[in-house]
Amino acid sequence: MKWFIKCFRHFFDFKGRARRREFWFFLLFEVILLCVAFILDFAFFLDFSELLEYDGLTAADVEAWLNSHSILGSNWFDFLIFTGIVELVCFIPGLSVAVRRLHDIGKSGWWMALLYVLTILMVVLNGGFWGALLVLLNFGVSIWFLVWFFMDSQYETNRWGACPKLEPNGSDTIGEESVA
Secondary structure, three states, rough: OOHHHHHHHHOOOOOOOOHHHHHHHHHHHHHHHHHHHHHHHHHHHHHOHHHHHHOOOOHHHHHHHHHHOOOOOOOHHHHHHHHHHHHHHHHHHHHHOOOOOOOOOOOOOOOHHHHHHHHHHHHHHHHHHHHHHHHHHHHHHHHHHHHHHHHOOOOEEEEEOOOOOOOOOOOOOEHHHHOO
């Protein structure tokens, strides 16, 4: 939990370095929060009473039911209010810890722009040959980033600072502030 809070304390800190531990614990708590938010969205914004009466449902039946029973709109994803709030709150801290993680392995944080540009293009060019090509390209780039995020820190000092593993508290610091 301290790593999640640490990322929020350094909300707009795109300088310095972040160890794997900081990055992956932040991501773990974000995923847990998203799961809780998704469950809350389903609990508060859908009426399940009719769905429980059916026997032998198919995926198409569930999707049709979701589209017709959303309180806020015609599409089932229109009701993801809590999930959207969690995503909005965690976006900048998640981006900053990802940039610091890239710094820790000696890569520029601007590499994250590639991932976001591909994702935006994929949404804009939904469907067709170019949309399918962008889905595959985005998948490949995501795997590439996953490998980077699992890489160990550079032990030598790089242009973003000293190795956090070699700091007195074992990466419990960013700059002079420590996480207790």
